[in-house]
Amino acid sequence: MSSSPALHVSDLRKVYGNGVTALHGIDLDVAEGDFFALLGPNGAGKSTLIGIISSLVNASAGTVEVFGVDVARQRSQAMRLVGLVPQEMNFNLFEKPIDILVNYAGFHGVPRAVAIERAHEELARAHLSDKANKISRTLSGGMKRRLMIARALMTRPRLLILDEPTAGVDIEIRRDMWQLMRQINAAGTTVILTTHYLEEAEELCRNIAIIDRGRIVQHTAMKALLATLDVEGFVFDIDGELPAVLPRLDGVRLTARDAHTLDVEMPRTMNLNHLFSALGERGISVRSMRNRANRLEELFLRLTGKAQAAP
Numbered sequence: 001m002s003s004s005p006a007l008h009v010s011d012l013r014k015v016y017g018n019g020v021t022a023l024h025g026i027d028l029d030v031a032e033g034d035f036f037a038l039l040g041p042n043g044a045g046k047s048t049l050i051g052i053i054s055s056l057v058n059a060s061a062g063t064v065e066v067f068g069v070d071v072a073r074q075r076s077q078a079m080r081l082v083g084l085v086p087q088e089m090n091f092n093l094f095e096k097p098i099d100i101l102v103n104y105a106g107f108h109g110v111p112r113a114v115a116i117e118r119a120h121e122e123l124a125r126a127h128l129s130d131k132a133n134k135i136s137r138t139l140s141g142g143m144k145r146r147l148m149i150a151r152a153l154m155t156r157p158r159l160l161i162l163d164e165p166t167a168g169v170d171i172e173i174r175r176d177m178w179q180l181m182r183q184i185n186a187a188g189t190t191v192i193l194t195t196h197y198l199e200e201a202e203e204l205c206r207n208i209a210i211i212d213r214g215r216i217v218q219h220t221a222m223k224a225l226l227a228t229l230d231v232e233g234f235v236f237d238i239d240g241e242l243p244a245v246l247p248r249l250d251g252v253r254l255t256a257r258d259a260h261t262l263d264v265e266m267p268r269t270m271n272l273n274h275l276f277s278a279l280g281e282r283g284i285s286v287r288s289m290r291n292r293a294n295r296l297e298e299l300f301l302r303l304t305g306k307a308q309a310a311p
Contacts, residue, residue: 083157
């Protein structure tokens with residue numbers, strides 16, 4: 001590993017020509033090898049920050065370095081280190097996946113023979129080998145998303161930015177893509193993820209920054225952030241059927257998802273065994289349990305005072 005972080009942002013500011021200030025002196029570090037979440041509502045400054053890191057937007061002031069390389073002063077060298085998967089599909093739908101990857105690599109100076117070899121490697125990793133010579137417009141939405149990730153990896157970036165990579169795909173495809181993203185990170189690529197699916201960040205990322213109104217309002221380890229919750233959410237699977245009227249328990253919120261599934265919100269200090277006993281006394285037997293997804297939602301509301309916008 002290098003001695004420099006994968007990303008170093010110092011006092012970064014951006015004021016657009018219309019006078020709107022998008023970034024107010026942001027400081028941010030992302031360690032090499034990290035899987036990092038960047039969250040925030042629409043208009044918070046995420047897109048501007050990503051645009052500056054990927055050299056698509058010019059900063060008004062401040063410094064951005066990628067593995068110690070200054071993005072503004074050494075643009076070409078820095079951009080060889082960065083791969084960007086944007087929100088919008090931006091490839092020719094009438095080209096074949098193999099050609100999209102090879103042509104993209106060629107545009108970035110990769111020799112054709114090397115590009116062809118890499119293209120087959122990336123198509124295999126994205127589970128698209130059998131689609132290599134199909135017209136891209138015939139691919140499903142999830143396949144197109146995986147193709148965009150494969151394309152970004154053709155230049156072998158050390159830092160990969162995924163801007164809402166699973167937007168618009170169903171949960172099964174999304175989980176397949178989670179596996180792909182984990183593989184990329186495990187192979188040594190630093191990953192920055194933006195997403196509107198907060199459970200996605202909790203599932204994948206080790207560290208997190210939350211941006212709001214052009215400022216970083218939280219930057220910490222994911223586990224440390226989740227530990228600040230004073231309530232814990234669980235889903236209980238119940239033997240038999242739940243009663244028509246759920247019991248009232250001090251400090252506990254019970255909500256029936258269906259006749260056999262109970263959503264539970266309880267203080268972190270409460271002993272689960274005491275809760276099981278209290279439910280058992282009221283005729284509710286818990287067969288199994290799991291953590292409720294989306295625990296970041298409460299934290300996000302607490303830190304920014306607004307709901308995460310729908311994708």
